[in-house]
Amino acid sequence: MTAALEIAGIRKVFGETVAIESLDLDIPQGATYGLIGPSGAGKTTAIRMIMSILFPDRGTISVFGQGSALKAKDRIGYLPEERGSYRKMTVGAFLTYMGGLKGRTRAQAYGRADRLLGRLGLGGVQAKKCEELSKGMLQRVQFVASIINEPDLLILDEPFGGLDPMSVRLLKEVIAEEHHRGATIIFSTHVMAHAEELCEQIVMIHKGRKVLDEPITGLRRRYDTGRVLLEPLDPDANLLALQAMSCVATLRLNDHGCELRLRAGVDPADAIRAVAAAVAPARIEFARIRLEDVFIGLVSESGAAAESHEALRTHLQGLSNTGVTA
Amino acid sequence: MSLNLQRIGLIAARDYKAAITSRAFLFGLLLMPVLLVMFAVLVPRILNSRSPQIVGDVAVIDTTGKVVPELKAALLPEEIARRRSVESDQGPLKPGATAAAAGQPIARLTLVEAPANADVDTYKRWLVQPPAAPTRHLAVVVIQPDAVARRPGAAAFGSYALYTSPRLDELTEATLRNTMRAALIATRLRAQNLDPEAMASVQQVFQPDAVVVGAAGERSASRTVARFLPFACGLLLFVGVMTGGQLLMTSTVEEKSSRVIEVLLAAVSPLELMYGKLLGTLGLGLTMTAVYVSISVYALAQFSLSGLLDPMLIVYLVAFFVVTYLVFGSLMLTIGAAVNQNAEAQALLPPVFILLVGGYSLSGVIGQAPNSAFSVAMSFIPPVNTFAMIARLSSIAPPPSWEVWTTLLISLVTAMLVVWFAAKVFKVALLMHGRPPTFGTLLRWARMA
Numbered sequence: 001m002t003a004a005l006e007i008a009g010i011r012k013v014f015g016e017t018v019a020i021e022s023l024d025l026d027i028p029q030g031a032t033y034g035l036i037g038p039s040g041a042g043k044t045t046a047i048r049m050i051m052s053i054l055f056p057d058r059g060t061i062s063v064f065g066q067g068s069a070l071k072a073k074d075r076i077g078y079l080p081e082e083r084g085s086y087r088k089m090t091v092g093a094f095l096t097y098m099g100g101l102k103g104r105t106r107a108q109a110y111g112r113a114d115r116l117l118g119r120l121g122l123g124g125v126q127a128k129k130c131e132e133l134s135k136g137m138l139q140r141v142q143f144v145a146s147i148i149n150e151p152d153l154l155i156l157d158e159p160f161g162g163l164d165p166m167s168v169r170l171l172k173e174v175i176a177e178e179h180h181r182g183a184t185i186i187f188s189t190h191v192m193a194h195a196e197e198l199c200e201q202i203v204m205i206h207k208g209r210k211v212l213d214e215p216i217t218g219l220r221r222r223y224d225t226g227r228v229l230l231e232p233l234d235p236d237a238n239l240l241a242l243q244a245m246s247c248v249a250t251l252r253l254n255d256h257g258c259e260l261r262l263r264a265g266v267d268p269a270d271a272i273r274a275v276a277a278a279v280a281p282a283r284i285e286f287a288r289i290r291l292e293d294v295f296i297g298l299v300s301e302s303g304a305a306a307e308s309h310e311a312l313r314t315h316l317q318g319l320s321n322t323g324v325t326a
Numbered sequence: 327m328s329l330n331l332q333r334i335g336l337i338a339a340r341d342y343k344a345a346i347t348s349r350a351f352l353f354g355l356l357l358m359p360v361l362l363v364m365f366a367v368l369v370p371r372i373l374n375s376r377s378p379q380i381v382g383d384v385a386v387i388d389t390t391g392k393v394v395p396e397l398k399a400a401l402l403p404e405e406i407a408r409r410r411s412v413e414s415d416q417g418p419l420k421p422g423a424t425a426a427a428a429g430q431p432i433a434r435l436t437l438v439e440a441p442a443n444a445d446v447d448t449y450k451r452w453l454v455q456p457p458a459a460p461t462r463h464l465a466v467v468v469i470q471p472d473a474v475a476r477r478p479g480a481a482a483f484g485s486y487a488l489y490t491s492p493r494l495d496e497l498t499e500a501t502l503r504n505t506m507r508a509a510l511i512a513t514r515l516r517a518q519n520l521d522p523e524a525m526a527s528v529q530q531v532f533q534p535d536a537v538v539v540g541a542a543g544e545r546s547a548s549r550t551v552a553r554f555l556p557f558a559c560g561l562l563l564f565v566g567v568m569t570g571g572q573l574l575m576t577s578t579v580e581e582k583s584s585r586v587i588e589v590l591l592a593a594v595s596p597l598e599l600m601y602g603k604l605l606g607t608l609g610l611g612l613t614m615t616a617v618y619v620s621i622s623v624y625a626l627a628q629f630s631l632s633g634l635l636d637p638m639l640i641v642y643l644v645a646f647f648v649v650t651y652l653v654f655g656s657l658m659l660t661i662g663a664a665v666n667q668n669a670e671a672q673a674l675l676p677p678v679f680i681l682l683v684g685g686y687s688l689s690g691v692i693g694q695a696p697n698s699a700f701s702v703a704m705s706f707i708p709p710v711n712t713f714a715m716i717a718r719l720s721s722i723a724p725p726p727s728w729e730v731w732t733t734l735l736i737s738l739v740t741a742m743l744v745v746w747f748a749a750k751v752f753k754v755a756l757l758m759h760g761r762p763p764t765f766g767t768l769l770r771w772a773r774m775a
Contacts, residue, residue: 053591053757070595077592084586088344100336101593145589 002065004029004153004184005050010059012045012208019045020056021208027186027201029152032179034199034216035188038295042208043188044081047157050186051078063153074103077151081158081188083142085130091117091141092126095148102149109148116144120170136167143171147178154178157188172198196288204295211298223294226264227287228272231257233280242278247271259287329601333594337602342609345573354569355614359621380433380498382462385449387440389471392517394439397509403432406501409508412530433498435464435505446487453491465490465502474513483514555635556693556717559643562618563716564686567651570611571658571678574603575671578662587756596753603659604745608651615647642719645734646712652741653709654682656748663755664763674765685713696721705733708740 007025011018020042027033035043048054050061052069063069069076085094092110095117099109117123120140130138143159156175160168175198179185189195195202195216202219204212214222232239239258243251247270250261262271268286276284345351384401388394399405440449449466465488472484486506490499512522581587590599619640626635661674688710692701696718704714705725715733718725751768 048588048757051592052595053588073593073595078589080585080588080592082585083589084581084584085589086344086586087584097336097340098589098593101333101590103332142589146592 001029003027003062004031004064005186006060006062007046007050008060010046010049010056010061012042012049012054012056018208020049023059023205023208023210025203025210025213027184029184030179030182032185032198032200033187034195034202035186035205036190036192036195036202036295037205038190041205043205044157045208046205047078047080047155047186047188050155051076072153074149075152077146077149077154077183079143079146079154079156079159081161083139085138085142085145087131088129090127090129091122091133094130095126095141095145098145099148104149112148112150113144116147116174117141119174120144120167136163139163140167140171143174147174150181151178151183153184153186155186155188158190159187160189160191160194192289204298206295206298212294219294220289223289223297224268225287225289225293226262226266226268228260228262228268228275229257229283229285229287230260230275230279230281231283233282237279239279242275245274245278247274257283329598330594333598334602334605337590337594337599338605338609341577341603341606345577345607345610346613351569351573351610355617358565359618379431380435380464380495382433382464382494382498383436383438384464384502385438385440385452385466387442387444387446387449387466387468389442390469390474390513391442392474393469393509393513394437396512396516397505398437400505400509400512401435401437403434405508406432406505409504412526433501435498435502446489450489453489455491462493463491464494464498467502467506469510473510474517483510486510553693555720556689556696558622559639559716559720560686560689560693560713562615562643563647563650563713564682565618566611566615566647567654568682569614570607570651571655573610574607574655575658575662576668577607578603578659579665579668579671582663582756583666591756596756597749599756600659600749600752604652604655607655608648611647611651611655612644615644619643636724639720642730643716646716646737649734649737649741650685650709650712653737653744654678656741656744660748660751660755660768663752664758664768674763674768677765681709685710688713689717692717693721696723697725702729705729706736708736709744712737 003026005025005027007023010020010023012020023042023046035046037043045054049056050063050069052061052073061068063072064075066072089097092113095113096106096109099113100106102109104112114126117125117140120143122137122140122144125133125137125141130141133141139162146156147154154175159171159175163171172194175185175187185198187195187198199216201215202212203210212219230239230242239253240251242248242258242260247262247266248260249263252259252261260271260275262268272284272286275281386394386397388397400409446466446468453463453466455463468487468489470484470486472480473486474483476483488503488506515522515525581590587599594602623635657678658675661671661678665671665674688704692698692704692714695701701714701718702725705711705718707714711733715725715730719730755763755768
């Protein structure tokens with residue numbers, strides 16, 4: 001089967017700045033890819049080149065076997081990070097217009113828009129002007145615009161930014177439905193939880209270069225944290241006694257309970273069973289990888305200075321806390 | 327790269343619909359005809375209705391003792407109206423026409439005869455009145471002794487001195503001066519046993535409207551319409567291009583600043599977007615031109631002057647509008663794509679405005695001398711050549727066909743070059759944010775694309 005996207009050795013330079021350097025990427029049809037990296041890493045530039053909004057100085061991009069996305073635009077759905085709408089247009093007119101530009105008839109676009117708006121809790125807004133909607137409602141309308149054409153390739157650049165939890169859940173459900181329908185999904189985000197939940201494969205970009213391209217399952221194995229988080233059922237339980245267990249290397253108390261670092265070679269499943277037997281847990285889990293840990297680890301491998309790692313960690317944590325696009 | 331005409335059509339239709347239903351456009355569309363009607367019809371009426379008839383006294387110290395009888399006759403309202411009609415070269419008043427029908431209200435001036443040896447200073451003081459005085463003393467005329475008969479050896483006749491009240495308006499003063507001139511000339515002629523009426527009749531030649539005879543036949547060339555038509559055609563071109571160009575620029579800035587541009591670029595190529603926008607506002611300009619041409623044709627028909635308008639002129643007007651619009655519209659579109667806010671566009675607009683206003687300002691000059699070397703040269707220098715040619719085409723002496731087609735060809739090539747340049751800048755500029763660019767930056771972007 002033809003790949004949904006094939007990128008070979010693309011490079012993009014803006015003035016003195018190298019935005020993308022030697023980027024290779026193959027995305028099979030039906031896959032879900034997460035594109036991750038801090039602000040300025042080159043994610044949006046890469047996406048704009050995939051969409052043929054920008055063109056690489058070197059290298060090739062093939063979308064569904066076509067030499068340019070311009071030839072396959074009707075098969076692509078794109079929700080840019082900086083998305084807008086025509087303020088004076090009604091929602092219905094805006095969506096049928098976008099559908100028309102994507103090769104759909106007015107009736108087709110109107111019908112699908114009506115169905116999707118209802119699915120996203122926006123039934124009855126077709127006649128309202130875009131300027132009359134709240135920011136969250138407008139974001140959902142813009143999401144509908146990106147999938148109005150039932151795309152085979154859906155590119156979402158930070159789709160959940162600024163949305164309330166209910167809207168995030170609805171959007172995730174519709175994205176999953178699009179995936180089940182057969183659409184290939186490229187999802188750009190800095191929130192690891194979203195990427196873990198929605199993506200099968202993670203691609204990390206740092207300073208215009210790809211530093212990781214791996215399935216999420218492999219990533220979990222490779223970046224095994226070796227830590228267990230425990231929240232005891234009894235707040236007065238003696239947690240310090242756990243330090244004497246043979247599977248525990250170190251113990252650190254925190255507000256909710258403690259964090260146990262396991263000895264090398266210990267099976268996490270056995271360790272969790274043993275800890276739960278020693279102290280009745282309200283919650284016990286194997287600590288999952290964090291975006292910044294993986295990222296810092298990769299940057300360390302590339303030999304960057306320690307101060308840079310700390311600055312990067314602070315930056316990534318800031319992004320996660322504020323919801324700013326990475 | 328192939329262009330999808332359906333997408334271009336959709337973009338054009340959306341932009342056209344959005345602009346033509348906007349309150350600003352409808353207001354602008356209606357405003358111009360309303361202003362023209364007000365200017366042509368209502369304003370003179372309002373001005374006339376608010377100009378009260380001036381009534382007052384004029385004292386005359388006639389040291390010759392001969393002018394007053396002629397002055398009394400010349401001050402009659404009917405006589406003033408007759409002189410106005412003769413001076414405007416419009417032919418004699420029709421029998422039965424009232425004096426007021428000749429134009430502005432005619433002052434009713436009462437002559438106050440003063441003795442020939444009256445003290446001038448006393449009459450100067452006569453002019454100074456309290457504001458509530460029942461009779462208005464408007465002027466004192468002192469006719470010099472040699473105003474009718476020259477002094478021996480003198481080359482010229484004497485004249486008169488005029489003292490006026492501050493309350494005397496310019497129009498009445500002009501009427502008084504004109505009346506004095508007529509009275510003095512008539513008195514001098516009678517003094518030399520000549521008939522003033524016969525002399526006036528001999529000197530009067532009323533100006534007819536020319537009839538232009540060409541291969542296509544004869545057509546009337548009303549001087550008023552001939553003067554007005556190049557100006558009006560230039561104005562149509564200017565207003566259509568300006569309105570369409572401005573809307574194109576502001577809508578592009580809005581799309582860029584509201585970030586809808588990237589959503590659009592996900593569905594269409596930059597060139598499809600640009601051509602769609604250009605076509606949409608071109609349609610808008612053509613609609614505007616059609617409305618104004620229709621109003622003009624209707625207005626001419628109302629005055630039985632529709633024969634003055636050559637139908638081919640409308641065809642040429644549309645053709646020249648399209649090429650002029652493509653040139654200036656593309657430049658304004660480029661500016662719209664390059665900046666982030668309308669305020670930033672103002673820094674880049676002046677050169678475009680100067681070219682546009684420069685072209686329009688040629689209309690009047692070229693309409694007066696349509697076949698002068700300057701007019702012919704201007705017809706071939708883009709981008710002002712379309713204004714020059716439309717002014718020549720609407721004048722009483724249109725240029726030969728080969729010149730018209732050469733101008734059209736030059737304009738088409740210019741339009742293609744400008745659209746090509748605009749497309750290169752448009753592609754790069756659309757996603758550029760930050761500091762507003764200079765013209766140097768635009769050129770660099772064009773090289774980058």
